[in-house]
Amino acid sequence: MMPMHFFFSDKVTLLFDFWNVQSAPGMVLSVLVVLLLAVLYESIKVGKARLFQKTKLAIPPNINQEHLLEDNMSSNRVTLHYSNPSQRWLWLHAGQSLVHIIQVVLGYLLMLCAMSYNSWIFVGILLGSGIGYYLAYPLLLQIPAAATV
Amino acid sequence: MMNHNHSNHGMSASMDQVSDPHVDHQHHTTAMPSHDHSSKNMMHMTFYFGYQHVELLFSGLTINTAGEMAGAFVAVFLLAVFYEGLKIGRESLLRKSQVSIRYNSMPVPGPNGTILMETHKTVGQQMLSLPHLLQTVLHIVQVVISYFLMLIFMTYNGYLCIAVAAGAGTGYFFFSWKKAVVVDITEHCH
Numbered sequence: 001m002m003p004m005h006f007f008f009s010d011k012v013t014l015l016f017d018f019w020n021v022q023s024a025p026g027m028v029l030s031v032l033v034v035l036l037l038a039v040l041y042e043s044i045k046v047g048k049a050r051l052f053q054k055t056k057l058a059i060p061p062n063i064n065q066e067h068l069l070e071d072n073m074s075s076n077r078v079t080l081h082y083s084n085p086s087q088r089w090l091w092l093h094a095g096q097s098l099v100h101i102i103q104v105v106l107g108y109l110l111m112l113c114a115m116s117y118n119s120w121i122f123v124g125i126l127l128g129s130g131i132g133y134y135l136a137y138p139l140l141l142q143i144p145a146a147a148t149v
Numbered sequence: 150m151m152n153h154n155h156s157n158h159g160m161s162a163s164m165d166q167v168s169d170p171h172v173d174h175q176h177h178t179t180a181m182p183s184h185d186h187s188s189k190n191m192m193h194m195t196f197y198f199g200y201q202h203v204e205l206l207f208s209g210l211t212i213n214t215a216g217e218m219a220g221a222f223v224a225v226f227l228l229a230v231f232y233e234g235l236k237i238g239r240e241s242l243l244r245k246s247q248v249s250i251r252y253n254s255m256p257v258p259g260p261n262g263t264i265l266m267e268t269h270k271t272v273g274q275q276m277l278s279l280p281h282l283l284q285t286v287l288h289i290v291q292v293v294i295s296y297f298l299m300l301i302f303m304t305y306n307g308y309l310c311i312a313v314a315a316g317a318g319t320g321y322f323f324f325s326w327k328k329a330v331v332v333d334i335t336e337h338c339h
Contacts, residue, residue, distance in 0.1 A: 015195060015196060016195050019195075094322065097321045098318065100317060100318055101315070101321075104314055105310075112303065115303070116194075
């Protein structure tokens with residue numbers, strides 16, 4: 001019943017009962033979905049790191065990073081003072097935890113998809129991770145540049 | 150536990166059943182016996198919600214009642230919280246030991262006015278050092294727990310998966326608190 005080795009097939013059931021692929025077009029769609037999930041996973045990793053930087057900046061909370069990034073052209077050195085800075089930090093931290101949950105769940109979901117041993121799905125995950133890393137990692141390197149504005 | 154019998158299964162009795170949570174709960178389990186029966190023999194390949202015949206890692210640990218599932222939920226939740234704490238704790242422990250190594254090192258004047266830090270520790274000494282051994286033991290514990298959590302997620306049981314995710318989020322929220330608040334003095338050094 002349950003395969004224990006890799007195989008190429010256009011029939012697979014992924015994660016949920018309703019995600020039951022029986023045809024080649026369905027398999028193409030599933031591979032695309034899995035690929036996008038992997039891309040999302042990689043970008044969430046980078047997004048979390050960016051959010052972490054932002055949270056750290058919110059500790060001496062007189063610079064609004066978002067405003068700095070958005071109004072980059074018009075006014076480069078806008079500093080905004082928050083009426084309740086610790087609250088902003090708490091929200092950022094809570095958001096970071098939420099992103100962490102999404103990252104953990106997505107990681108497990110991808111693992112479960114790979115566990116189907118369907119080679120097409122596996123190729124989709126690998127391609128997605130590669131594309132996601134390729135696209136998202138340069139964004140991570142931009143952090144110090146943005147943070148020193 | 151059950152106070153309903155089949156002889157007077159009248160209108161009023163069924164009304165009582167709805168109000169009684171135990172009866173309602175019993176009704177729910179009997180409504181899908183075939184599903185639970187199949188799960189006994191077959192490994193689940195898609196997500197499902199159920200608390201009968203759920204094997205949790207070890208052969209002795211089989212969940213059969215709602216109470217056991219609640220207990221397992223809490224245990225898995227705490228395990229996931231502990232995992233997050235261990236990850237972040239190891240990180241800060243590593244940073245601390247690196248700092249102490251730096252304190253052991255002495256500044257040596259280098260070429261063109263720069264100052265080089267020289268540590269008088271061989272690799273063998275570093276391997277035998279207590280912080281490194283502690284890190285190794287904690288690493289083993291972390292690997293074991295991470296595999297356990299992965300295997301728990303692999304049961305495809307909805308409740309247990311939610312416990313893993315919620316535990317990870319809660320642990321991250323409370324343990325990375327300190328990491329985010331304390332601005333590390335060592336941050337710029339690496």
